[in-house]
Amino acid sequence: MNRYYSRRLAGIRLVHDQQLEVENILRQGKMTAENLSRSVDLPYTPQSDYRFEEEASIEFAQSHEAIGVQLADIVAGTVMRYFRDTDAGTPVSSELREAMMRLIDEGDERRGYGLNQVVATVNVRHAE
Known part of the structure; x- marks a missing residue:
């Protein structure tokens, strides 16, 4: 998604199926991915882009x-x-x-x- 939107994720809403047992894991994973490029050099991944410049929101729905x-x-x-x-x-x-x-x-x-x-x-x- 980051690659598709050319790192412009502000205003994008991620909506995931509400599953209480994984909600915190998904929130933490999103936050970790968004902060990863600030702390380490990232490997080349041809089909993705983990250098986030903006953050999308995440919410959970039934x-x-x-x-x-x-x-x-x-x-x-x-x-x-x-x-x-x-x-x-x-x-x-x-x-x-x-x-x-x-x-x-x-x-x-x-x-x-x-x-x-x-x-x-x-x-x-x-x-x-």
């Missing part, structure tokens, strides 16, 4: 009250099931396969946006 959180839940669950099923050799529908390929293809690593799912790189680049 998914039934925030349409963006609902959409993120649907996409994350679908992506997780797709990779789980393809890894296990379980057939997936052609519609799901096509949707996943479109999600992957729409990303742009140079601009720092697209599907950001934690899976093995081999699965993302060779998803069928």
Whole structure:
């Protein structure tokens, strides 16, 4: 996100699904990331930018009250099931396969946006 917005994050709202057990962890992680470049030299990361110049706000909402959180839940669950099923050799529908390929293809690593799912790189680049 920092890369996509060219480090201009003031006015950006991060909204995460309300989960009391991880709220403090996410707040602390955000603060640590924002302050990291002030304390250490950062390694080169071609698809991201951890040199924050501005801060986005973070808030937590129940998914039934925030349409963006609902959409993120649907996409994350679908992506997780797709990779789980393809890894296990379980057939997936052609519609799901096509949707996943479109999600992957729409990303742009140079601009720092697209599907950001934690899976093995081999699965993302060779998803069928």
